[in-house]
Amino acid sequence: MAQNSGGRQRPNILITGTPGTGKTTTASALAEALQLRHINIGDLVKLKNLHDGWDDELDCYVINEDLVCDELEDVMEQGGNIVDYHGCDFFPERWFDRVVVLQTENSALYDRLTKRGYTGSKLSNNMECEIFQVLLEEAKESYPEGIVSALRSDCIEDISRNVENLTNWVRSWSPSMS
Template identity: 30%
Template structure:
């Protein structure tokens, strides 16, 4: 296992597909001078997968290999920004913060539908956002003081990037505060969405 000196730790950006992780990550990495790692591309380029899931239309990641690759990259590069909906995979001892981008599930449904995603895949991701899967996954791997949420609903990439930079630099509080399940109107709209699929 590659050791990290502890002087530099990674930042991660997570979120359901469609929340703007890639665009925000690109802007944040340029602004802060971080090496950007887009997990999906990184996994494919380095063949860090074990199979392809035809039903989910995605590759199944070889987690031990990916963790080791990330550990080595962070040890070599130092300031690394890891972006992906499973970026909680970065080992806790080499992670400073994980910022989870959250979005109103109905806005997410509109975004994914505009991208031409199959209805089943749209609903799967809307449901994941509704129940906070990315935040829950981050909390399974990291303590709450390292897990931060940013609500991207109705915001520009620039505004979201500014919030992320403020969290990373300590100018904005890192907190978990989004609970779409407590908003009855959102839940009812998501349930009605299931009827259309």
């Protein structure tokens, strides 16, 4: 049986990885399968203006990490959340019972990002991030070793398998989720 943190009835899971690795697809499918709350940090930042403006070079909002954490504190304490974001080192360690880093083979990731319209430094920065496993290292440095795992996310079959494995993990963590 997985360990239950902080007296929560349902676990919190962070799904992280380079843009284009399937975080939102995986988090949405997992949330639906388990009737948990999916929190897409990028959407939350836009919706609640939890940012410090726009970065023209990287073509994205500069998130205000303190505002994001303040916004999420109460809901994270309740448990039952699947958080989806391409960073992880600013979230409090106590929030998560499992941290999943999705990884995608470089040519597949390149194709996904170019289809999204990524070019120039935004494309090269994200490709380098994946090649050098920056997010996996960030997760390993930010969370206990036993809760961090890297999962392949090259194709729809990988995503389905990951959702199934995470669903089984949640059910073992919380018998009431069965």
